[in-house]
Amino acid sequence: MNIKDVAKKAGVSVATISRVLNHPDTVSPTTKEHVLAIMKELNYTPNWFARGLNLNKTNVIALLIPNILNPIYTQIAKGVEDIAHQKGYNILLCNTEENESKEREYIEMLLKRKVDGLILTASLLNKKDINKIKKRETPLVMIGKNKSSAKENMVFTDYIVGAYEATKHLVETGYRKIAYISGVKHQIENIEKQIGYEKALKEFCLPVEKKYIIEGNNSIEGGYLAAKKLIQSKEIPEAIFAANDLMAVGAMDAIKTMGLRIPQDIAIVGFDNIDMSALVEPKLTTISQPVYKMGLIAARLLFDNIESNDEEENVQQEIFLQSKLKVRKSCGHEDRLREIFN
Amino acid sequence: MNIKDVAKKAGVSVATISRVLNHPDTVSPTTKEHVLAIMKELNYTPNWFARGLNLNKTNVIALLIPNILNPIYTQIAKGVEDIAHQKGYNILLCNTEENESKEREYIEMLLKRKVDGLILTASLLNKKDINKIKKRETPLVMIGKNKSSAKENMVFTDYIVGAYEATKHLVETGYRKIAYISGVKHQIENIEKQIGYEKALKEFCLPVEKKYIIEGNNSIEGGYLAAKKLIQSKEIPEAIFAANDLMAVGAMDAIKTMGLRIPQDIAIVGFDNIDMSALVEPKLTTISQPVYKMGLIAARLLFDNIESNDEEENVQQEIFLQSKLKVRKSCGHEDRLREIFN
DNA sequence: CTGAAAGCGCTAACAT
DNA sequence: ATGTTAGCGCTTTCAG
Numbered sequence: 001m002n003i004k005d006v007a008k009k010a011g012v013s014v015a016t017i018s019r020v021l022n023h024p025d026t027v028s029p030t031t032k033e034h035v036l037a038i039m040k041e042l043n044y045t046p047n048w049f050a051r052g053l054n055l056n057k058t059n060v061i062a063l064l065i066p067n068i069l070n071p072i073y074t075q076i077a078k079g080v081e082d083i084a085h086q087k088g089y090n091i092l093l094c095n096t097e098e099n100e101s102k103e104r105e106y107i108e109m110l111l112k113r114k115v116d117g118l119i120l121t122a123s124l125l126n127k128k129d130i131n132k133i134k135k136r137e138t139p140l141v142m143i144g145k146n147k148s149s150a151k152e153n154m155v156f157t158d159y160i161v162g163a164y165e166a167t168k169h170l171v172e173t174g175y176r177k178i179a180y181i182s183g184v185k186h187q188i189e190n191i192e193k194q195i196g197y198e199k200a201l202k203e204f205c206l207p208v209e210k211k212y213i214i215e216g217n218n219s220i221e222g223g224y225l226a227a228k229k230l231i232q233s234k235e236i237p238e239a240i241f242a243a244n245d246l247m248a249v250g251a252m253d254a255i256k257t258m259g260l261r262i263p264q265d266i267a268i269v270g271f272d273n274i275d276m277s278a279l280v281e282p283k284l285t286t287i288s289q290p291v292y293k294m295g296l297i298a299a300r301l302l303f304d305n306i307e308s309n310d311e312e313e314n315v316q317q318e319i320f321l322q323s324k325l326k327v328r329k330s331c332g333h334e335d336r337l338r339e340i341f342n
Numbered sequence: 343m344n345i346k347d348v349a350k351k352a353g354v355s356v357a358t359i360s361r362v363l364n365h366p367d368t369v370s371p372t373t374k375e376h377v378l379a380i381m382k383e384l385n386y387t388p389n390w391f392a393r394g395l396n397l398n399k400t401n402v403i404a405l406l407i408p409n410i411l412n413p414i415y416t417q418i419a420k421g422v423e424d425i426a427h428q429k430g431y432n433i434l435l436c437n438t439e440e441n442e443s444k445e446r447e448y449i450e451m452l453l454k455r456k457v458d459g460l461i462l463t464a465s466l467l468n469k470k471d472i473n474k475i476k477k478r479e480t481p482l483v484m485i486g487k488n489k490s491s492a493k494e495n496m497v498f499t500d501y502i503v504g505a506y507e508a509t510k511h512l513v514e515t516g517y518r519k520i521a522y523i524s525g526v527k528h529q530i531e532n533i534e535k536q537i538g539y540e541k542a543l544k545e546f547c548l549p550v551e552k553k554y555i556i557e558g559n560n561s562i563e564g565g566y567l568a569a570k571k572l573i574q575s576k577e578i579p580e581a582i583f584a585a586n587d588l589m590a591v592g593a594m595d596a597i598k599t600m601g602l603r604i605p606q607d608i609a610i611v612g613f614d615n616i617d618m619s620a621l622v623e624p625k626l627t628t629i630s631q632p633v634y635k636m637g638l639i640a641a642r643l644l645f646d647n648i649e650s651n652d653e654e655e656n657v658q659q660e661i662f663l664q665s666k667l668k669v670r671k672s673c674g675h676e677d678r679l680r681e682i683f684n
Numbered sequence: 685c686t687g688a689a690a691g692c693g694c695t696a697a698c699a700t
Numbered sequence: 701a702t703g704t705t706a707g708c709g710c711t712t713t714c715a716g
Contacts, residue, residue: 002709002710003710012687013686013687013688014688014709014710015687015688015711016686018710018712019685026685027685027686045453046709046710047456047708047710049392049398049709050391050395050709050711051709051710052391052710053389053391053392053395053692053693053708053709053711054691054709054710054711055710055711056391056692068416068420068423069413069416069417069420071411071413074410074416077410078410078411078437081410081435081437085444090434090451090455091434091435091436092402092432092433092435093419093434093435094433095419095420095423095427109432110432112390113390113432114389114390114391220617220621249621250621253621275562275618276617276618276621278595279591279594279595280621280623281622281623344692344693344694345693345695346693354703355703356694356703356704357695357696357703357704358703360694360695360696361701361702363694363695364694364696365696369701370702373701388693388694389693391692391693392692392694392695393693394694394708395693395694395695395708395710396693396695396696396708397694397695397708398708
């Protein structure tokens with residue numbers, strides 16, 4: 001069942017059928033009605049490939065995320081989906097599992113598939129990879145910084161500042177021995193978070209101690225294990241800053257399981273403000289990132305690029321969004337203040 | 343840059359190029375090497391559309407889920423992704439938002455796009471819709487039951503039994519006034535869960551009371567609101583069974599916020615066993631479904647269908663997986679037992 | 685306003 | 701083992 005069949009049955013040429021599909025105004029109302037009726041009768045739908053072959057357009061964009069099980073990435077995905085659906089696009093979702101070669105492999109495949117655009121989240125790619133994508137002229141938006149220092153479409157929050165704020169809050173609340181549970185180290189964002197952590201310590205003349213910096217693996221279990229190690233060490237920290245909420249929540253579980261109290265024995269602050277962080281006990285102090293919004297904005301930016309005919313007019317945009325500290329109970333802030341003022 | 347260019351540069355015909363791409367063994371090693379080199383040099387990638395137009399194959403499957411923000415669906419997605427990636431397929435992810443017409447609209451689009459297969463999760467479609475899909479001959483697998491009673495590829499757990507077990511556990515622990523926070527009512531699974539709930543009550547000669555059945559909307563907030571309503575009613579229930587963990591966790595938050603204790607004042611059990619359920623305080627008793635595995639199995643089933651040449655050999659399979667009760671603290675089981683035996 | 689026909693880039697049957 | 705060529709189903713000039 002193809003355009004020819006419809007043409008034959010409608011008693012017109014294939015060109016006319018194509019026209020009612022693509023330029024309805026150029027067809028007389030009568031024939032248009034007639035053709036439409038026949039199409040419905042035959043339950044005709046144009047062949048996507050043939051169409052793409054001519055138009056070179058897929059109406060598909062790809063979204064790469066490092067971990068589909070982490071709520072912040074599904075929030076981003078939701079944001080992207082909301083815009084994409086509204087624009088009539090479909091999303092190819094690719095889960096890179098924080099794996100550089102899986103990411104590269106995916107992109108290679110996606111480029112072959114001629115997706116109309118690409119959104120990379122927390123990308124592990126370097127400048128060379130990115131230039132390669134650009135050469136293929138597929139519109140590209142990055143969410144979160146990456147190893148390439150080149151100007152490109154990007155929506156991001158400042159992880160250095162976020163981590164700095166989190167750590168500083170802990171220091172100001174009165175803790176000195178502040179441990180850091182890092183995410184997987186090859187991700188830029190984790191490097192930046194560590195910079196922020198160290199910066200805050202240094203600013204308050206606190207030592208940056210290796211024994212207090214420990215790598216979780218971005219997951220609940222990783223946070224659990226890391227906290228356990230910390231607690232079993234000679235010098236238990238007074239507070240922990242975890243590079244994401246998943247690890248923070250895992251760490252809390254470890255702390256409680258080992259019979260310690262939060263925040264009295266160990267205070268904790270996380271990063272991301274996922275739903276879970278407001279439901280654990282005590283509620284988790286964290287850095288809130290507008291992730292859904294980032295997805296929305298990234299998608300809009302991408303479609304701006306896709307839809308613009310004028311290649312030149314499309315300057316690369318870097319959109320910076322603010323993160324902010326969300327103080328809840330786990331950092332023990334109020335208790336500390338009470339101590340100080342009483 | 344197309345196959346012709348490569349052919350010209352390599353000094354062979356397009357057929358040869360096509361052969362090294364599709365049937366490498368039928369080409370002499372020498373020319374194969376040569377062509378491969380030229381392809382690399384020219385950075386050639388075959389046009390996906392042209393290829394699809396001939397082969398009528400996309401290497402894309404679609405996964406429809408009701409809510410990307412619910413961890414059980416991302417677990418399923420992870421399972422599907424793991425298999426798909428391994429098979430060299432990409433996934434179009436569609437978030438239907440528990441909306442029947444959005445689901446229908448998506449499927450229409452996907453069928454046009456000629457995806458190679460379709461996995462529907464918690465589908466809202468009816469028999470007529472499903473028959474329509476089958477007529478298009480796109481392989482289809484359902485995760486969870488649906489309104490169509492026809493035999494079709496399906497992987498599922500028994501929601502009636504699960505809900506029955508959950509409720510029964512509450513009854514056996516000693517509660518009489520057991521409320522039910524339902525998911526959105528147009529989903530089959532929620533209808534079944536309610537049947538299981540009522541069945542357990544009836545079996546123990548407990549009344550099914552309308553005031554104790556209240557609709558959350560599958561979300562944390564919905565659970566929160568529902569529990570709040572329950573608590574503010576004249577007769578506060580002794581226990582709550584929530585149709586999913588998200589709502590259960592929201593309900594717990596409400597209970598605690600209103601100054602009641604779990605499980606002493608109100609016991610609670612959920613459904614799904616998402617990560618969060620083991621991290622809230624007290625840990626949530628729940629029904630565990632093997633969701634990741636369901637994704638895996640559904641994907642395998644789909645690929646079996648896609649890859650089988652023999653249309654006839656492919657009988658529709660219904661794969662039933664067991665769910666099981668995971669007893670933790672929130673249902674107060676141990677306390678009750680102590681009461682009974684002391 | 686409509687039709688005829690030339691591709692889009694690739695695959696595979698048919699020749700050699 | 702390799703080349704020639706007819707499509708795959710559609711869009712779009714170009715004529716009328």
